[in-house]
Amino acid sequence: MKHTPNLIIAALIGALAFTPTVAQAADPLRSWNDTTPKKAIVAFVEKVTKEGSSDFVPPAERMAVFDNDGTLWPEDPMPFQAAFVMDELKRRAPNEPALAADPMVQAALAGDIAKLLEGPHHDGLMRIVALTHTGMTTEDFDSKIRAPASASSSTTPTPNANSPTTPTRRAAASSSRY
Secondary structure, eight states: OTTHHHHHHHHHHHHHHHHHHHHHHHOTTTTSOSOHHHHHHHHHHHHHHSTTOTTOOOGGGOOOOOSSSSSSSOOSSOOHHHHHHHHHHHHHGGGOHHHHHOHHHHHHHTTOHHHHTOTTTTHHHHHHHHHHHTTOOHHHHHHHHHSOGGGSOOOOSSSOTTOTTSHHHHHHHHHTTO
16 A cells, blocks of 8 residues: 555656647647637638538648748758858859958858857848848849759759749749739
C-alpha cells in the first residue's frame, strides 16, 4: 500500500502531460487571436471537411494555398525572394556604383549572411530587399521574374527557372489573375 501515493502522483503527472495536447487539438489555430477571420477560416474548413455537408469536398479534391507563409516558397538552398534579391544585386551592382558601394550590398555579394542578419530586425537583409524592390511596379517585377534565365545571374533555386511548372512561374501566373 505504500506505493499507492507514488502511483497516484505518476497518474496525475501523466494526465497533466497530455492535457496541453488535447487543448491544442481543440484549437487548430491556437497561435491566432480569436478574431472574425480566424472564426471564418475554421468554420469554412469544418464545413468543407464534414462528410454529409452540402459543402463537403472530398480529400482528393482539396487544395490549400497560403501566401507568404512558406507554403509556396522553397527554403533550400534559399527562398525565391532571397534569390531574386541576389539576382538583382548581381545584375545592377556593376552598373550602379552607389548601389555597389553600399556595405550591405557588398556583404550580400560576398555571401556574408551573418552580416545581413545583424540587428534587431535583420537590418542588412531588410536594406537589400528595400534597395532591390523600392519603386518597382508590379509590371516591373513581373517582367523581371519572367525574363529568360540568360538575362539574369540565375541563382533562383530551381532546375529550370523559366519552366511554367516551377513554383515562381506558377505563383507569378496565378498572381496575375488577382
